[in-house]
Amino acid sequence: MLYFDRDAMAYPDFLDSSMVEKGRGIIATYIENMMSKGGQRRAPNLQKLLSEPALVEALYGGFQGVCAFCETPSEKPDAAWVGHFRPMQLAEDISGSTSLLYYIWLALEWENLLHICPDCARAKANKFYTQEPRGNYQDSVAQLRQTEQELLIDPTWPDLSGRIQFFATGVVNGADYKGRTTIELLDLNRPKLISARKAAIKDGVAMLMEGHLEAAPGRNGAEPHLLRPRTPSSPALPYQGVVSNVLVNWALNNTQTEGLEDFVQLVSELDADTKQEMSDEILLPPLSEPQIESSVGMGFEAAKPETKPPGRPRKPSRNLRLDTMPLADAQIQSVHIENFKALREISFTLPDSVPPPKNSSVTQQAPCMLVLGENATGKSSVLEALTLCLLGTSEMTELNDLLKDEDLSPEKMIHRPDTTDWDRLSEEPLRVEIGYLDRTEGSSLSGLAAAPTFFGSPKTSKILMSYGPRRYFRPGKSYRRRAPAYRVQSQFDPLTTIADPAAWLLDCKPAQFDAAARALRVVLMLTEDQYFEREPTPDGKGRIVIDTPGGRTPLSEMSVGYKSIVAMATDIIRELFYYYDNTEFAHAVVLIDEIETHLHPRWKMQIVALLREAFPMVQFIITTHDPLCLRGMNNGEVFVLQRSPEDARVETLTDLPNVEGMRAEQLLTSEFFGLSTTDPEGDLAVEDFHRLSLKEDRTPEEDGRLNEVNDFLKKRLGVGDTANEQLAAMAARNHPVQIEPVLQRLPEGDVRNELMRISDKYRQRRR
Numbered sequence: 221m222l223y224f225d226r227d228a229m230a231y232p233d234f235l236d237s238s239m240v241e242k243g244r245g246i247i248a249t250y251i252e253n254m255m256s257k258g259g260q261r262r263a264p265n266l267q268k269l270l271s272e273p274a275l276v277e278a279l280y281g282g283f284q285g286v287c288a289f290c291e292t293p294s295e296k297p298d299a300a301w302v303g304h305f306r307p308m309q310l311a312e313d314i315s316g317s318t319s320l321l322y323y324i325w326l327a328l329e330w331e332n333l334l335h336i337c338p339d340c341a342r343a344k345a346n347k348f349y350t351q352e353p354r355g356n357y358q359d360s361v362a363q364l365r366q367t368e369q370e371l372l373i374d375p376t377w378p379d380l381s382g383r384i385q386f387f388a389t390g391v392v393n394g395a396d397y398k399g400r401t402t403i404e405l406l407d408l409n410r411p412k413l414i415s416a417r418k419a420a421i422k423d424g425v426a427m428l429m430e431g432h433l434e435a436a437p438g439r440n441g442a443e444p445h446l447l448r449p450r451t452p453s454s455p456a457l458p459y460q461g462v463v464s465n466v467l468v469n470w471a472l473n474n475t476q477t478e479g480l481e482d483f484v485q486l487v488s489e490l491d492a493d494t495k496q497e498m499s500d501e502i503l504l505p506p507l508s509e510p511q512i513e514s515s516v517g518m519g520f521e522a523a524k525p526e527t528k529p530p531g532r533p534r535k536p537s538r539n540l541r542l543d544t545m546p547l548a549d550a551q552i553q554s555v556h557i558e559n560f561k562a563l564r565e566i567s568f569t570l571p572d573s574v575p576p577p578k579n580s581s582v583t584q585q586a587p588c589m590l591v592l593g594e595n596a597t598g599k600s601s602v603l604e605a606l607t608l609c610l611l612g613t614s615e616m617t618e619l620n621d622l623l624k625d626e627d628l629s630p631e632k633m634i635h636r637p638d639t640t641d642w643d644r645l646s647e648e649p650l651r652v653e654i655g656y657l658d659r660t661e662g663s664s665l666s667g668l669a670a671a672p673t674f675f676g677s678p679k680t681s682k683i684l685m686s687y688g689p690r691r692y693f694r695p696g697k698s699y700r701r702r703a704p705a706y707r708v709q710s711q712f713d714p715l716t717t718i719a720d721p722a723a724w725l726l727d728c729k730p731a732q733f734d735a736a737a738r739a740l741r742v743v744l745m746l747t748e749d750q751y752f753e754r755e756p757t758p759d760g761k762g763r764i765v766i767d768t769p770g771g772r773t774p775l776s777e778m779s780v781g782y783k784s785i786v787a788m789a790t791d792i793i794r795e796l797f798y799y800y801d802n803t804e805f806a807h808a809v810v811l812i813d814e815i816e817t818h819l820h821p822r823w824k825m826q827i828v829a830l831l832r833e834a835f836p837m838v839q840f841i842i843t844t845h846d847p848l849c850l851r852g853m854n855n856g857e858v859f860v861l862q863r864s865p866e867d868a869r870v871e872t873l874t875d876l877p878n879v880e881g882m883r884a885e886q887l888l889t890s891e892f893f894g895l896s897t898t899d900p901e902g903d904l905a906v907e908d909f910h911r912l913s914l915k916e917d918r919t920p921e922e923d924g925r926l927n928e929v930n931d932f933l934k935k936r937l938g939v940g941d942t943a944n945e946q947l948a949a950m951a952a953r954n955h956p957v958q959i960e961p962v963l964q965r966l967p968e969g970d971v972r973n974e975l976m977r978i979s980d981k982y983r984q985r986r987r
Contacts, residue, residue: 221384222284222291222446222461225439226376229282231330234274240328243269247324251357259320259734260741260751262804263309263581266327271299275333283335284456288375289344289406290413291459292337300575303336305374306364307346308583310802314349314371316542318802322354323364331361334375338573339658342551342584343407345837346805348372373402381445386465388503390418410658417462424463425502428487429495433457435481444480470502538618538703540680542799547656547663547681549807551586552839554655559635559646560605562598564869566861572657574854577833582804585832588840590853593861598870599843602861603811606841607686607708608633609652609665610809612679619705619712626712630667630674645669654681680704682809685795686711689814693718693787700724700794707795711811721783721790722775726754726762731801736793739803742834743789744782745826781818785827788812792835808838816846828852 234240246264254261269275280297287294287301294301304327311322326332336344351369359367365377373380383399386392392408394400403409427433428447432454435444446464449457457463464480471483490498542548555568570587577585591599608616608628620628635646646669654663665676686708700706700719710716725736737752750768757763764775775786792810793803800806816824829852831840844850850858860873912918912926 221289221373221375221380221465222286223378223380224283224288224376226282226331230278232274232278234272234278235328235330239272240269243328247327251321251324254321257751259731260737261748262738262742263324263327265579265581266308267576267578267580267583269328270302273297276302279333279335286335287337287340288334289336289340289402290408291461292339292413292416293458294335294337300338301335303334303341303344305332305334305372305376306361306370307344307348309581310346310804311348311354312346312805313354316800318346318800318805319354320802321357322348325358326361329361331376339410339413340406342573343410344372344405345584347405349401349405371398371401372405373398384465385469386417386421386462387505388418388421388466388470389505390414390416390421390462392417392462407658411660412658417459420459421463421466422503424457424459424467425499427457428467428484429499431488433484435479435484447480447484467502474501538615538705540683540702540704540799545680545682547659547661548683548799549837550656550659550682552589552654552809553587553657554653555589555602555606556651556653556655557602557605558651559648560633560650560652561601561635562596562870563601563605564635564637566598566602566870566872568602568859568872571854571856574857576836577829577852580833582833582836585836586807586839588828588832588853588857589842590828590850590858591841591843591861592845592850592858593843593870597861597863599861600813603686603711603813603841603843604633605652605665606654606809607684607711607811608674609654609663609676610681610684611704611708612663612677612681613665613674614678615680615704616674618703619708622705622709623712628712630671631669634667634669650674652676683795683799683807684708684809684811685792686811687718687788687813688712688714688716689817690714691718691784691788691817693720693783695720695722697723697727702798708811711813718787718791719794721787722764724790724794725752725764728797732797735797735802736790739793739834740786740789743785743830745830779820781820781823784818785823789831789834792838796835796838803835805837806835808835810835810838810840812840812842814844815842816844816849821848824848825851 243264243266247266250261250264276297276299279302280294285294286292288303304323306323306326308327309322309324310318310320312318323332349371351371352367355364355367364370365374373383383396384392384394384403391414392403394403424433424447427449432450433447434450436446436448438444445468446460447457447467448460449455467483468480471477471480475483475486477483477486487495487498553570553572557563557567558565568589570589572587574585574587576582591602593599611619616628620626630650631645634650635648636644637646638644650665650667652665656662663677663681665674667674684704684707688710691710694717698717698719710718725733728736733752733754740752741750744766746766747768750766753765753767753772755763755765755772755774765772766775775783778786792808796803796806796808815827819827824846825848828840828842828849832838832852842849861870862873863869864871908925908929912922912929915922918926
């Protein structure tokens, strides 16, 4: 890890601009409102300010174009690399609890801004552990450093020397508690990073032996501890801090040299054979190298032991705990399914990262997955396969006992290779495999047709919720079981109901109510001056209302579509609150079949984006038939299933267009839905109109058809995507000469060419 001298960096004058001062004022107002009105609002959106090129370039240059924590290089200045040492909001302590306003007041302060790669940012998220209690609101970074005694190494503060040690294998080890905590919080032993460091160390050793490296001068006369290319015009040394750390430590332990300069001089005087021997020794894995452990929710408190009533033994609890789920915060990256129901063999790969939503306070967002396809192409089968694999074999047994009309045995789930002979089962095993980003472990499920049970991962991998297309809730309080099997029952049993959202919202603690409201305000698209409130009623039951300047609206009076989404969103919130105290940084997987059910078109166009913003670290895996629901998805997150015309095998379409920014009409007529048009009747009328209008000797029947389609087209204005284009088409039919200048001003493309063709035909006809 490198030390970056903040004083040596060029301070960006942008941070003293009126724009930033206005942003600081917004932050101050936000803090004041949260203090007076409760915590129902999320942090203000500061993305525009944090993405300012002057700031981005200053951080890129100040941190030498590498990640402040792991030294991963950035190809160019990138706003996605702007990060914070102390998080902007909901700072999480070692027990897993968060502090809502910490450290929003430092969001635009130079001393708190870092150049961080997306991988370190994702691992760090909102975690910030301190040895002492958190400081006071509005304290400066210098004051907080003294009072809090943070347990994360600050790469801009000169206290990192000796805290961590790198090995030639690319592995890093903490020399003290602060070093070990830093490695865990940033996941600095992730496989991809280990591989990159190992390659850099090997190349660095070779460069040293070839005489291409020298000791960099120490700051303020200090002893040199870094190596750099001997020629100033040479490229920077990749992972400079890592390579230097490995070589300095080896030199101290294996040579009589007194410093880095002395060691470089020693190497330069060796013969070729001795240099090769030294290289081999440096790169030899040490016997004392520590075992690598994945980040597993370090610091979460263990659950209290259950007490047994006298004389009545109890079964072990099946409820999940974060400290027993090593994959709780792991991000699904790949899915492979073989011989599961309609799916012979199919794979999905998700992006490593996706951009956060625009105009939002959300700074990170987990990749999601949307599956499209006609009926009987296996969309629901994909959800079921993923649900069962993530659920684990132990809970699968419990789920099977819950279902009355569904058999979860391998015989019922395995692929039928011949659709004409349904009794014929695949002789190959059923397999479902899920891979995770930066993790070597995964989740698996397998089974044979002749076997009575499945094999695979025995325990539930992640916090998991799965919802079928019918998402109803029964009004009133109801007992809600927590074991994982109950959280996915809706996917397999359409009669399963969701708990009444109002009942839980009325009874939860004030802090939970505010945290739930922060997410529900996003889902319901409430404005800043609209709040959720709990209101007493004459019957004593109470009700949830949305308080606005224009009046109060009871949640019970909302439409079916609204209540359906609120019920599901509240059910997700309720489950997350068993493990987290917020929804902004809570990890889970939520599977939803036919998400468009009961929704108005306006909501269909926004529901995916809204859910993702409300639960930014939750991975949603959903199916839909409606093109409007593709809004909110990013490139690489949408998968289309189709049956092969050769053998009817279900496969995924390749070379799909980028879904971002496409209009609804474009989505519907794109490869995502396999339609060439949204109006086949109109297309037939246009075709007949063209053909008959050019024919010289029409029959009475043809004249009748021409009049019919002409009237039809006048009513439908069917040509063109926009109102202007459609009006131009209508004018072209009636006044082709006068409309030509209008057509010339239309943008180049198929629509303009088609309209010009119609105009030309009319002109020729009139001649």
